[in-house]
Amino acid sequence: MNLTADFTVIGAGVVGASIAFGLLRRGHSVVVLDGSRADPRASGANFGLVWVQGKGPGVPEYQRLTRTASDGWPDYAAEIAGVVGDTSGSLAYERNGGLTFTFGEDGFQERKNQLNRLHNERGADGDDHEMIDRSEIQQMMPDFELGNDVSGASFCWRDGCVNPLKLHAALLRAIERFGGTICFDAKVETIEKNDEASWTLRGQKITVSTGHVVAAAGLGTKEIANQLGLDVPVRPQRGQVIVSQRMPRVMGLPASTLRQTADGTFLVGATKEDVGLDESTSLAAAGQLARNATRITPMLKDVNVVRHWSGLRVMTPDGAPIYDFSETASAAACHSGITLAPIHSDLFVECLLGNKNKHELAAFHPTRFRSAT
Structure with a gap:
């Protein structure tokens, strides 16, 4: 041809x-x-995260670029849906904010300090994130049971997700x-x-x-x-993800390592492994992901895993x-x-x-x- x-x-x-x-x-x-x-x-x-918070340490231009991208996502998603005639919302794009959970008071303070450093690198352009305590998470997601170790989270209103x-x-x-x-x-x-x-x-x-x-x-x-x-x-970095069975929607906001999709499944991720081009999965990684998820919420303790995959990220x-x-x-x-x-x-x-x-x-x-x- x-x-x-x-x-x-x-x-x-x-x-x-x-x-x-x-x-x-x-x-x-x-x-x-x-x-x-x-x-x-x-x-x-x-x-499937459209994510701002925590990105770009040491590279303030990347922090700003990510915010520009996030702000462009509503029009971008609407244009694509319009071109292909999608009126059902199949992209499942949401921009309701996102969470990064913290564990213990030390973890809460460490996350706060990290975001403050990023803010100082970026310069004074307004805050799009805040630290929230455990009770505020429960107010946002009243049907989502938090694990005992969860002390709070960082919340960024620019964060969201889409069906990739x-x-x-x-x-x-x-x-x-x-x-x-x-x-x-x-x-x-x-x-x-x-x-x-x-x-x-x-x-x-x-x-x-x-x-x-x-x-x-x-x-x-x-x-x-x-x-x-x-x-x-560029170099490869392996990321492994596990997927749960479908459950009633209880998690209204995505988190950096856990989110519930529109169809009710939970995505739990993701590992960061420097293993070359090896795309295999491992039981050890699945076990670690499961432990991390159940530390966030005991609701997943007895839930079936229906899929376990890996992919190679493109890292610079x-x-x-x-x-x-x-x-x-x-x-x-x-x-x-x-x-x-x-x-x-x-x-x-x-x-x-x-x-x-x-x-x-x-x-x-x-x-x-x-x-x-």
């Missing part, structure tokens, strides 16, 4: 699909190439509705620079001629970016996203593809097109790692 497009996005996960969506809605032709089925994937194993699988599926449908082409199982094998303004991408089943290549292939972005003359140092050296640009190529990599989706469909695309100065994303250029050594 031979294709031609203004832009070719390598990677059909949430990051790549959001970028493609943003390019298409601005009138550009786009081909999206999804890799081999054996490639590591993060979008299919995501906790429904979001991903809706993005892919939106791309097709706008006339984009998605090629699955189309791993790029060679990338050739034809001249100053075009590339040829080849795989076993496809050849694409394009003016600009966007590398957004998760952990595969590093290798692809190198071929494009860009720099994206400082935890903040990486954005790199040239005239005919660009790259995006991050571990918060859900939260930053509005940024990728709007600000990243505007910088890529030259409609906004790239200095707005300059703090996320990979040169920051070279200057730090």
